[in-house]
Amino acid sequence: MIKDTEVVSVQIDGDRYHDTRHARVETDHIWRKTWLLAALESDLQKPKSTVTFDIGHDSIIISRANDGALYAYHNACTHRGTRLLEEGVSSSPLITCPYHAWCFNLDGQLRGAPDPNSFTAGLPGDRLRLKPVQLETWQGFVFVNMDRDAAPLSDFLGNMVERAAPYQIAKMDLLEDQTVSVDCNWKAMIDNFSELYHVDHIHPQHKRFVDCPNASDELFENGHTGLHVPGFVTDSRYPVPDKPTDYQEMQLTALGIDASAFHGRVADIPAAITQAKREQSGRKGYDYSALSDEQLTTVFQYNLFPNIILSGSPEGLWMMRSRPHPDDPSKSYLDKWTLQLNPDPALGGASEHKQTMHAASGNSEITNGRVARDCFGHEEILSGSKSMTETIDQDISLLARVQAGARSSGFDRAWLSDQEVRVAHFHDVLNETYHKAGLIDAS
DSSP states (O other): OOOGGGGGGSOOBSGGGTOHHHHHHHIIIIITTSOEEEEEGGGGOSTTEEEEEEETTEEEEEEEOTTSOEEEEESSOTTTOOOOSOSEEEEOSSEEOTTTOOEEOTTSOEEEOSSGGGOTTOOOHHHHSOOBOEEEEETTEEEEESOTTOOOHHHHHTHHHHHHTTSOGGGEEEEEEEEEEESSOHHHHHHHTTOSTTHHHHOGGGGGTBOGGGOEEEEOGGGOEEEEEEBSSOOTTSOOOSSOOHHHHHHHHHTTOOGGGGTTOGGGHHHHHHHHHHHHHHHHTOOOTTSOHHHHTEEEEEEETTTEEEEEETTEEEEEEEEEOSSOTTOEEEEEEEEEEOOOGGGSOGGGOOOOSOOTTSOOOEETTEEOEEEEEHHHHHHTSOOSOHHHHHHHHHHHHHHHHHTSTTOOBOOOOGGGHHHHHHHHHHHHHHHHTTSSOOO
16 A cells, blocks of 8 residues: 555656557456446336446446346347447347347347358357346446456445445436546546645635645555545635635525625634534435534545546535547546435425536436436537536646646656655556556566
């Protein structure tokens, strides 16, 4: 386990961000060997539901069959390899190959093929069923693992199971579904969301509602990390303002608290927020009983190795997933799901509920009863025609420059600060794979 005093010793060279050898090793030993967050259980509630998840050159179909069970298998026809379904959410009682019309049940079993008598070797069902993939669920998410010998998901998640337990993630509903293509390696995106060192310079608005200098980091086995940032406060590096900032005023107003009552008392806002949440929880339909007072006002972030960021509060979160481009290591995709905890009618009085999470695009188009997925390029963020929130837009605006610099002959390896210990931990785990593959020396 990395310690703060060791961060600078972790080897992070530029090659890993663009070299095809590193990408091949990641495909064989990370993407095809690790538990990957693939889908939302809410997209698979009904029989005949399917979700297709693409990662590099691999594609996985997850389905809810008529028996009510979930199945996962490779999205490749066992006849001649044709990709069966396009990426996304759909519903169908069967999966039919678009090329030769081989037909499969939703459990992956071959149902039939045209002109079966023309196959002199027969059509053996065990041999020709779609190749299965491990599947488990956690907190409303569906995970898959292409390694049939992989340890259970709970072993892989480790401490994450306990850390996430107080938050009712499984009860959160999808509010927005976005995917942006970016000109950077998938790891550059994870690096960005693994440290706060850049926040004061790149995200100046944050000083008005969170205290990054007093954030705490956690490092876990298997490459996972945690972050806890005090919220509803201002940055402790700057003088406390005489009156609530614009962000704090919005936060107070959302809870029916008069912001003017805190002129000269801005430091008292977190305690007032905590008290209001406790007092209003039943009326608003929230159950905060499993959460500490500190958790009620803290922004949490849990990074699940290799490519997942869960960032939010008790009332909602972002799930961000960085995926590699199948052919170009200098490109990747960032998926962002905005999830919101809706009030529980069983707790009573949920009519006073106000939306706490918002669609960054300003709208949430509904298609077939589900929020539509919005896919776009980073150029649209730069032009202002698309948004993934002000903060994420600011990050994406710089990541192409980060990628370009990593390819420069003037950059040989990173020199990290103690504030970047989560970056170090992430790469320390990656380095174990690179070392076994002979890409780097032991360090």
